[in-house]
Amino acid sequence: xxxxxxxxxxxxxxxxxxxxxxxxxxxxxxxxxxxxxxxxxxxxxxxxxxxxxxxxxxxxxxxxxxxxxxxxxxxxxxxxxxxxxxxxxxxxxxxxxxxxxxxxxxxxxxxxxxxxxxxxxxxxxxxxxxxxxxxxxxxxxxxxxxxxxxxxxxxxxxxxxxxxxxxxxxxxxxxxxxxxxxxxxxxxxxxxxxxxxxxxxxxxxxxxxxxxxxxxxxxxxxxxxxxxxxxxxxxxxxxxxxxxxxxxxxxxxxxxxxxxxxxxxxxxxxxxxxxxxxxxxxxxxxxxxxxxxxxxxxxxxxxxxxxxxxxxxxxxx
Amino acid sequence: xxxxxxxxxxxxxxxxxxxxxxxxxxxxxxxxxxxxxxxxxxxxxxxxxxxxxxxxxxxxxxxxxxxxxxxxxxxxxxxxxxxxxxxxxxxxxxxxxxxxxxxxxxxxxxxxxxxxxxxxxxxxxxxxxxxxxxxxxxxxxxxxxxxxxxxxxxxxxxxxxxxxxxxxxxxxxxxxxxxxxxxxxxxxxxxxxxxxxxxxxxxxxxxxxxxxxxxxxxxxxxxxxxxxxxxxxxxxxxxxxxxxxxxxxxxxxxxxxxxxxxxxxxxxxxxxxxxxxxxxxxxxxxxxxxxxxxxxxxxxxxxxxxxxxxxxxxxxxxxxxxxxxxxxxxxxxxxxxxxxxxxxxxxxxxxxxxxxxxxxxxxxxxxxxxxxxxxxxxxxxxxxxxxxxxx
Numbered sequence: 135x136x137x138x139x140x141x142x143x144x145x146x147x148x149x150x151x152x153x154x155x156x157x158x159x160x161x162x163x164x165x166x167x168x169x170x171x172x173x174x175x176x177x178x179x180x181x182x183x184x185x186x187x188x189x190x191x192x193x194x195x196x197x198x199x200x201x202x203x204x205x206x207x208x209x210x211x212x213x214x215x216x217x218x219x220x221x222x223x224x225x226x227x228x229x230x231x232x233x234x235x236x237x238x239x240x241x242x243x244x245x246x247x248x249x250x251x252x253x254x255x256x257x258x259x260x261x262x263x264x265x266x267x268x269x270x271x272x273x274x275x276x277x278x279x280x281x282x283x284x285x286x287x288x289x290x291x292x293x294x295x296x297x298x299x300x301x302x303x304x305x306x307x308x309x310x311x312x313x314x315x316x317x318x319x320x321x322x323x324x325x326x327x328x329x330x331x332x333x334x335x336x337x338x339x340x341x342x343x344x345x346x347x348x349x350x351x352x353x354x355x356x357x358x359x360x361x362x363x364x365x366x367x368x369x370x371x372x373x374x375x376x377x378x379x380x381x382x383x384x385x386x387x388x389x390x391x392x393x394x395x396x397x398x399x400x401x402x403x404x405x406x407x408x409x410x411x412x413x414x415x416x417x418x419x420x421x422x423x424x425x426x427x428x429x430x431x432x433x434x435x436x437x438x439x440x441x442x443x444x445x446x447x448x449x450x451x
Numbered sequence: 452x453x454x455x456x457x458x459x460x461x462x463x464x465x466x467x468x469x470x471x472x473x474x475x476x477x478x479x480x481x482x483x484x485x486x487x488x489x490x491x492x493x494x495x496x497x498x499x500x501x502x503x504x505x506x507x508x509x510x511x512x513x514x515x516x517x518x519x520x521x522x523x524x525x526x527x528x529x530x531x532x533x534x535x536x537x538x539x540x541x542x543x544x545x546x547x548x549x550x551x552x553x554x555x556x557x558x559x560x561x562x563x564x565x566x567x568x569x570x571x572x573x574x575x576x577x578x579x580x581x582x583x584x585x586x587x588x589x590x591x592x593x594x595x596x597x598x599x600x601x602x603x604x605x606x607x608x609x610x611x612x613x614x615x616x617x618x619x620x621x622x623x624x625x626x627x628x629x630x631x632x633x634x635x636x637x638x639x640x641x642x643x644x645x646x647x648x649x650x651x652x653x654x655x656x657x658x659x660x661x662x663x664x665x666x667x668x669x670x671x672x673x674x675x676x677x678x679x680x681x682x683x684x685x686x687x688x689x690x691x692x693x694x695x696x697x698x699x700x701x702x703x704x705x706x707x708x709x710x711x712x713x714x715x716x717x718x719x720x721x722x723x724x725x726x727x728x729x730x731x732x733x734x735x736x737x738x739x740x741x742x743x744x745x746x747x748x749x750x751x752x753x754x755x756x757x758x759x760x761x762x763x764x765x766x767x768x769x770x771x772x773x774x775x776x777x778x779x780x781x782x783x784x785x786x787x788x789x790x791x792x793x794x795x796x797x798x799x800x801x802x803x804x805x806x807x808x809x810x811x812x813x814x815x816x817x818x819x820x821x822x823x824x825x826x827x828x829x830x831x832x833x834x835x836x837x838x839x840x841x842x
Contacts, residue, residue, distance in 0.1 A: 197679075241487055255685060
């Protein structure tokens with residue numbers, strides 16, 4: 135299942151040497167297995183998403199690839215260098231933006247950027263064109279202390295700092311967690327622009343709706359990779375019938391839908407419930423009748439196209 | 452042999468790196484950043500720069516075991532010429548002030564139990580008569596020995612005053628060849644506590660600022676997550692450490708100067724010996740403290756833990772085992788032995804020699820050697836322990 139559909143994915147750029155290469159990585163903390171047999175390749179210039187819930191092992195994986203942790207077994211290379219042996223070479227080449235805001239809160243925006251430029255033996259001017267679009271948005275506040283910035287602006291500053299040395303691979307660990315929806319959207323647009331600059335990016339996120347913005351994604355849960363493919367392929371491979379259901383009392387609705395033996399699965403998705411149906415035994419009208427018998431009002435049922443989240447939930451079952 | 456090789460290797464690395472990083476501006480940028488952290492945290496900076504002043508003044512004036520105007524009572528059953536003169540002389544001295552005359556043993560007992568009295572002088576009946584006729588008279592000095600150090604001092608002062616009177620008496624009666632015991636207090640003739648506390652406070656301040664602040668500053672980067680970014684950068688870990696140490700080295704030097712100025716001009720403790728060597732030995736001690744801070748930072752992961760380890764594992768031994776408050780000679784052998792591993796003990800001893808006694812550097816050679824060995828060992832161990840990864 136692991137590499138099932140890799141061959142016909144659109145952008146795995148066959149023939150090119152992968153810029154990030156993981157082979158059966160295992161990692162455990164004491165008894166807890168954080169990563170089990172994780173393998174994947176990322177092609178140069180790809181925007182690769184690692185999608186999974188909290189505790190799935192995303193941060194551990196990123197830390198292994200950025201040479202901060204050692205794998206128990208397995209091997210990985212980044213830009214052709216081994217993450218264990220050649221850690222110094224990797225540290226010169228990659229950009230890393232950890233999950234938490236990790237800049238100096240008591241330094242100003244400009245001081246932070248200057249500092250990280252110096253740490254990477256470069257200057258703001260040298261790679262200004264790369265960060266220009268991002269940095270210009272926070273430049274009016276460059277004399278402000280980083281701690282006094284809003285969440286979205288902090289992300290932009292952190293991204294600017296991670297990009298200042300024009301890294302060959304950029305690791306973004308949950309960059310949009312705790313950021314408002316508008317800033318999240320802006321952030322992904324920035325990543326798209328960076329992709330055009332030819333920078334390979336690995337992004338981890340617990341938000342399934344962001345998966346479709348990546349070239350390819352790896353779905354990960356409990357330290358194991360469930361699937362690697364383009365978002366479109368993953369969605370297309372969803373074979374079951376999917377409906378969205380709404381009524382006045384959403385909480386009781388979830389309960390009643392799960393009680394129906396013909397409903398295969400039912401999950402709450404924001405303001406609707408997504409249900410899958412056991413093949414052909416149930417029609418929308420039948421279900422509407424069943425629900426109104428149960429006393430539900432304002433029932434709305436629509437057929438729907440699966441999202442990455444539906445696929446993920448299906449895989450977890 | 453292996454340890455020696457390790458040490459030699461570590462220091463070669465250190466020297467090579469030092470010379471390299473002076474040429475590189477990235478290091479200077481890093482040091483500048485550290486200074487920003489310190490200067491922008493006004494409260495911490497105030498504590499760092501104000502603490503030596505407050506401590507020195509506290510120890511120098513408030514918490515002192517100097518005897519000054521100790522309250523005494525007199526139980527004079529004789530009430531003659533001699534007893535009145537002795538009481539007057541005690542009262543006139545700067546050490547004592549007679550606050551009360553009591554009339555009975557009961558009253559005396561009561562006054563002591565009330566606790567406001569440090570000493571009682573009890574004259575025998577017919578004191579003057581006995582003194583003039585038999586040449587012998589008795590008086591009793593009762594002290595509150597719950598504080599034994601003060602009690603001993605009180606008795607010493609009182610005996611000395613009584614001795615003075617006795618001598619005066621002898622001279623008047625033209626009796627020759629009277630030998631009086633003479634107590635001479637070397638180095639600290641007035642028994643000024645400041646002589647003891649200045650080296651102690653110096654040791655404590657330098658240890659506190661260097662060790663605690665350095666460890667906290669490094670651990671803070673771990674806690675904030677910035678250490679992760681710094682590790683995933685071309686910056687060598689040793690630069691990170693050295694850049695952290697330099698601002699605190701500077702701050703400690705400022706504190707050193709403050710403490711010395713205060714002790715010379717406010718507490719009137721002169722620097723008897725060479726100022727140059729005093730500074731050099733202090734610098735050596737600062738290095739020991741910095742490397743302890745470095746070692747602590749490699750062992751813990753939170754600022755709170757760094758602070759606790761610093762206070763419990765370093766401050767307490769410095770205060771209790773360094774000879775700053777309790778003389779090392781009075782400790783049980785086990786603690787005397789344990790005090791050997793407390794760097795401040797050696798530093799305080801060296802400062803007492805260089806600053807108070809005014810001896811040359813050769814006289815404190817042992818202390819300096821011990822401190823040198825400690826620096827070498829601590830730096831070697833902490834460089835070995837420094838993690839270039841997160842685990």
